[in-house]
Amino acid sequence: PGDEVTFTLVARNAGWQEAHVSVVAAPPKGQAPVVATLAPDVSYDPAAGTLTWPARLLWPGQWVRHTFQAQAAAGLPATMLENRATFH
Numbered sequence: 001p002g003d004e005v006t007f008t009l010v011a012r013n014a015g016w017q018e019a020h021v022s023v024v025a026a027p028p029k030g031q032a033p034v035v036a037t038l039a040p041d042v043s044y045d046p047a048a049g050t051l052t053w054p055a056r057l058l059w060p061g062q063w064v065r066h067t068f069q070a071q072a073a074a075g076l077p078a079t080m081l082e083n084r085a086t087f088h
Helices: none
Strands: 004-012 019-026 031-033 043-045 050-058 063-072 084-087
Touching: 004 019, 019 063, 050 063
Parallel strands: none
Antiparallel strands: 004 063, 019 050, 019 084, 031 063, 043 050
16 A cells, blocks of 8 residues: 556557557556656546546557656555556
């Protein structure tokens, strides 16, 4: 409880043409993003508990990495940290 963890999301364009890639991530249950550490272009929706990164153009073979820090809630027992992200 109270510890901070860092999550890393990597999107890679493995296709044959350019792709606009945006990411929506939901930290694991009992984890809240550390808002002060978020990049300026990241949107946080506390009601939905999601972080959203704007779309980026990726050419074939290019990749983009996003990171964010989250803090464990008080009283959270030891648990598996499963991060869910959707790439559009």
